[in-house]
Amino acid sequence: MAASSTGAARSRATGASGAPSKDVRGAILAEATRLFREHGVDGFSMRQIADAIGYSATTIYLHFKDKNHLMYAVCESGFAEFGASLAAAAASESDARERLRAIGRAYVDFALTHPLHYDVMFIRPKEWAIGPLTDARVGVGPEDPQRADPESFAELVQAVEAAVSARVFEGTIHQGADAREIAMRFWAAIHGVVALAISMNDQMRGFDHDAVRARGEVAIDAALGASR
Amino acid sequence: MAASSTGAARSRATGASGAPSKDVRGAILAEATRLFREHGVDGFSMRQIADAIGYSATTIYLHFKDKNHLMYAVCESGFAEFGASLAAAAASESDARERLRAIGRAYVDFALTHPLHYDVMFIRPKEWAIGPLTDARVGVGPEDPQRADPESFAELVQAVEAAVSARVFEGTIHQGADAREIAMRFWAAIHGVVALAISMNDQMRGFDHDAVRARGEVAIDAALGASR
DNA sequence: CCATCCTACTTAACAGTGTTAAGCGCGTCA
DNA sequence: TGACGCGCTTAACACTGTTAAGTAGGATGG
Numbered sequence A, B: 001m002a003a004s005s006t007g008a009a010r011s012r013a014t015g016a017s018g019a020p021s022k023d024v025r026g027a028i029l030a031e032a033t034r035l036f037r038e039h040g041v042d043g044f045s046m047r048q049i050a051d052a053i054g055y056s057a058t059t060i061y062l063h064f065k066d067k068n069h070l071m072y073a074v075c076e077s078g079f080a081e082f083g084a085s086l087a088a089a090a091a092s093e094s095d096a097r098e099r100l101r102a103i104g105r106a107y108v109d110f111a112l113t114h115p116l117h118y119d120v121m122f123i124r125p126k127e128w129a130i131g132p133l134t135d136a137r138v139g140v141g142p143e144d145p146q147r148a149d150p151e152s153f154a155e156l157v158q159a160v161e162a163a164v165s166a167r168v169f170e171g172t173i174h175q176g177a178d179a180r181e182i183a184m185r186f187w188a189a190i191h192g193v194v195a196l197a198i199s200m201n202d203q204m205r206g207f208d209h210d211a212v213r214a215r216g217e218v219a220i221d222a223a224l225g226a227s228r
Numbered sequence C: 001c002c003a004t005c006c007t008a009c010t011t012a013a014c015a016g017t018g019t020t021a022a023g024c025g026c027g028t029c030a
Numbered sequence D: 001t002g003a004c005g006c007g008c009t010t011a012a013c014a015c016t017g018t019t020a021a022g023t024a025g026g027a028t029g030g
Helices: A003-015 A022-038 A046-053 A055-061 A066-091 A096-113 A113-124 A153-167 A181-201 A209-225 B002-014 B023-041 B044-055 B057-062 B067-092 B094-111 B116-123 B153-164 B179-200 B208-225
Strands: none
Touching: A022 A046, A022 A055, A022 A066, A046 A055, A055 A113, A066 A096, A066 A113, A066 A153, A096 A113, A096 A181, A096 A209, A096 B002, A113 A181, A113 B002, A113 B116, A113 B179, A113 B208, A181 A209, A181 B116, A181 B179, A181 B208, A209 B179, A209 B208, B023 B044, B023 B057, B023 B067, B067 B094, B067 B116, B094 B116, B094 B153, B094 B179, B094 B208, B116 B179, B153 B179
C-alpha cells in the first residue's frame, strides 16, 4: 500500500510528459497560485494543494517553511509587479504634480486588477504576516531585520519631496507638513477608495470598476488640490 | 462519568452565587465578548468559550445559530454605538458643513476606540458576513432581505444632501455630483485613514492615535475643500 | 404514584485545518 | 556489500466549526 501510493505520487510528479518535471517546488507554487487566483485567500489549504499535484501535504514543508512563506511566494510576483508598476508610473512623468497623479493611478489600477493581492498586502496583512512590509522578506531583501518602510512607500515619499520642492502644495492644506506625512495622507486617500471597494463590493452597490477608478481620480485631485 | 461532568457543568452554570444564574446565553455572550476584546477576532473559538463557562461547545448552538451569529451578537452593541455616535454627531451641528465634519470626527473616533469592531465591520466584513450591512440583521432589522444601505450611510447621504443644498460644494471638486457619490467619496477618504492605521500599525510606524486623528481631520478638510 | 414527554445538556463523531515526528525505499558512494 | 542520505511517506497532535444521537431530570398527565 505504501509502495503503491508512493508509486502514484512518483508517476504524477514525474508527469506524463516524461523526464523534465520533478520540479516539486514549482508544482506546489503553480497549484497554490491557481488556487489563490480561483478561490482567493481562503480556498487555500496545504492538503488541497498537495492532493492536486499528487504529493502528500508534508512534502510542501520540504520546500516552504510554513503556509505564510508559501503564501508569500505565491504573491511575490504580485508584489514585484506592484513595485514595478509604481516605479514605472513615477518615471513616466517629469512634472512633480503629474508624477504623483500617475503613481496614484497606478496604485488604483493595481488594486483593481489584483484585488486578491491587494487584500493580502494592504487590507489584512496581519493575518498573513507576509509581503514587503514584514520580516518574511528578511533573507530575501535587505539583511537589516528592523522593519523598514517598503520601497514603494519610500518612492512615494520621494515623489512628494519633489512636489514639495516644486511648491505643489503651496497654499494647500499640506503646506508646511513633512513629506512623509503628506505621503501618508496621499496613500490613505487612495487606499480608502480601493479598500472600501474590495471589502464591500459584495455588501453594497456602487463599487463597480469604473466608479472606483473615477473615485480614485477624485481622491487624487482632492489630496493634491485642497486649499486651506 | 456522564453524570459527574453534567454535575460539574450544572454547578458552574448555577454559579457559586446561588440561584439567579442559568442565563446560559448571557454567559456565552459575556465570555465571547471578553475573548473578542482581549484576543481579537482570531482568539475566538467555540470550545474556548464553552470551556471557560463550564459548558460543552455544542451548548452554544442551542443559543446561537452558528459562529457568525454569535459574533454578530458580540458586536451588536458596538454596531449600535457606532450608529448612535454618528447620529449624535449629525444632530450636534446645525451648519451643514460642520455637521459633515462632526460626522467624520465621530467616525474616526469610533474606529480608534473600537478598532476590533471596525475591523469586523468595515475592513473584513466578508470573512464574517455579519454587521449592519448583511442579512445577519434580517429578522432583526427591516424585513426586506434585499441588501439595503446601512442606516448610518443613509444618514451620511442625508447630511451631504443638506450640504449640497447649502452650496457647500460649490466650486469644489464635488460640484454637480450625486449626493450618494459625494458621500461615498467622503466615506472613502476617512476609511482610508483609519483602515490603514488599523491594518498596518504593526508593520509600520506613523499610526499612533494622535497622528491618525490629525490625519482624519486633514482628510475631512481635503474632502470638503478641494477646489477644482 | 407511575409513566410519559420535553427541555437542557451531554458525548461522540465528522470533516476539515496547519504542523511535527518518525519511518521507509531507493540511489549513490566508499 | 554496507552505510549514508535524500525525497517522500504515513501517523499523529492539537486544533477548528458543526451535526447527530443520547441521557439525566423536572414537569405533566393519567
